[in-house]
Amino acid sequence: MNKHHIYSTLRSIIIAAIIILNSINMNAQTTSLGLEKHSEQPYLTLNNGVRMPQVGLGLYMIQEGDEAYNSVRTALAQGYRHFDCAHAYRNERSLGRALKDSGIPRDSVWITSKLWQNEYGKGKTATSIDRMLSRLGLDYIDLVYFHQPVGDYVEGWQELEEVLKSGKVRAIGISNFDASDSIFDSLVKHCRIKPQIMQIECHPYAQRRHWQQRCAEEGIQLACWFPLGGRDSKGEILRDPVINRIAKAHGKSAAQVIIRWHIQEGFSVIPGASNPEYIKENIDVMDFALSNVEMAAIRALDKEKRYFNMSYEDQVRWFKQWNPED
Numbered sequence: 001m002n003k004h005h006i007y008s009t010l011r012s013i014i015i016a017a018i019i020i021l022n023s024i025n026m027n028a029q030t031t032s033l034g035l036e037k038h039s040e041q042p043y044l045t046l047n048n049g050v051r052m053p054q055v056g057l058g059l060y061m062i063q064e065g066d067e068a069y070n071s072v073r074t075a076l077a078q079g080y081r082h083f084d085c086a087h088a089y090r091n092e093r094s095l096g097r098a099l100k101d102s103g104i105p106r107d108s109v110w111i112t113s114k115l116w117q118n119e120y121g122k123g124k125t126a127t128s129i130d131r132m133l134s135r136l137g138l139d140y141i142d143l144v145y146f147h148q149p150v151g152d153y154v155e156g157w158q159e160l161e162e163v164l165k166s167g168k169v170r171a172i173g174i175s176n177f178d179a180s181d182s183i184f185d186s187l188v189k190h191c192r193i194k195p196q197i198m199q200i201e202c203h204p205y206a207q208r209r210h211w212q213q214r215c216a217e218e219g220i221q222l223a224c225w226f227p228l229g230g231r232d233s234k235g236e237i238l239r240d241p242v243i244n245r246i247a248k249a250h251g252k253s254a255a256q257v258i259i260r261w262h263i264q265e266g267f268s269v270i271p272g273a274s275n276p277e278y279i280k281e282n283i284d285v286m287d288f289a290l291s292n293v294e295m296a297a298i299r300a301l302d303k304e305k306r307y308f309n310m311s312y313e314d315q316v317r318w319f320k321q322w323n324p325e326d
C-alpha cells in the first residue's frame with residue numbers, strides 16, 4: 001500500500017467516524033428531548049407549574065375573518081395546540097370561533113392574547129380581561145401579556161396578579177420588556193408574582209443572549225417573536241447558506257431547521273403563517289433533531305441583527321396614539 005492509499009484510507013475512516021459520532025449525538029438529543037419520530041409536541045413547564053405547548057401559530061398580520069379563521073382551523077387539523085394572538089391584531093373573534101367550531105376540547109388548546117397599553121392600570125385590567133374573553137368566546141384564557149412596557153404597567157401588573165388568582169388567566173407575561181434593563185427591572189424586581197414568560201424578537205440573527213440570561217436568572221420562560229425573521233426580513237434568514245446546508249442534510253426546509261433550533265434552545269416558538277403549506281410545514285419538526293455541531297453552527301450566526309428597530313421613545317409615542325377598538 002503506497003503513501004497515497006494510506007492517506008485516502010485514513011481520510012475515509014475519519015469521515016465515517018465523524019458521520020457516526022454526529023448521528024449518535026443526534027439520537028442522544030432526540031432521546032433527551034423526549035421526542036420520537038412523529039411524536040406529540042413538546043411542552044414547557046412555566047414557573048407556576050402550568051404546562052404550555054412549545055410551538056404555536058402566531059396570528060400577527062392575519063386578517064380577521066376568513067384568513068384568520070381558516071388559518072386556525074388548518075393549524076388545529078395539523079396538530080397545533082397553541083395560538084398567539086393580541087387585542088391589537090384584531091382577530092381574537094376569528095380565533096375563538098375557529099376553536100369552537102373545531103370541536104377540539106378547550107383544555108387541550110393554549111390561547112394567548114395581549115393587552116394594549118390603555119387597558120390596564122387605574123382599575124381597568126379585570127374589565128379588559130372580561131372584554132377579551134368575550135371577544136374570544138372563552139371563560140378563561142391561558143396566557144395574557146402586557147403587549148409593551150407602555151402605560152401604567154406597574155400598577156396594571158398588580159391588577160393582573162389579582163386576575164391570575166381569580167383563575168380567569170392561567171399565566172401572565174411581559175412582551176417587549178427588553179427595551180432596557182431598567183424597564184425590565186422596574187417590573188420584575190417589584191412584582192409579587194413574577195412573569196411566567198417574556199416574549200421578544202429572537203431568531204438566529206438576533207439570539208438575544210443577554211435576555212436569555214436575564215430570563216434564566218429570574219425563572220422566566222423566553223418566547224420568540226419574528227422567529228423566522230418576520231415579514232420585514234424578506235426571507236433573509238431563510239436564505240442563509242449555513243441553515244440551508246443543514247436543511248439539505250436532514251431533507252427539511254430552512255424554516256423547519258430554524259424552528260427546530262428554537263425548540264432545542266428551549267424557547268417557545270410561534271411562527272406566523274397564513275399559507276396552509278407553511279402552517280403544515282412549520283409543525284412538521286418533531287421527527288428530526290439538530291446535532292450539537294449543527295446547533296453550534298446556527299449559534300455562530302448571531303449578529304444581533306434586529307428587524308424591528310423603533311426606539312423605545314418612538315414606541316411610547318406611537319403606541320399611545322393608536323388604540324385597538326373593541
Ligand SMILES: NC(=O)c1ccc[n+]([C@@H]2O[C@H](COP(=O)([O-])OP(=O)(O)OC[C@H]3O[C@@H](n4cnc5c(N)ncnc54)[C@H](OP(=O)(O)O)[C@@H]3O)[C@@H](O)[C@H]2O)c1
Nearest residue numbers: 058059060225226227228229230255271272273274275278
Ligand atoms: N409581542 C410582539 O410585539 C410581537 C411582535 C411581532 C410578532 N409577534 C408574534 O410572533 C408571531 C411570529 O412573528 P411573525 O409572524 O411576525 O414573523 P415570522 O413568524 O418570523 O415570519 C412570518 C412570515 O414568514 C412566512 N413564513 C412562515 N412560514 C414559512 C415557511 N415555512 N417558509 C417560508 N416562509 C414562511 C409567513 O408567510 P405567509 O404569511 O405568507 O404565510 C410570513 O410572511 C406573530 O405572528 C405574533 O403572534 C409578537
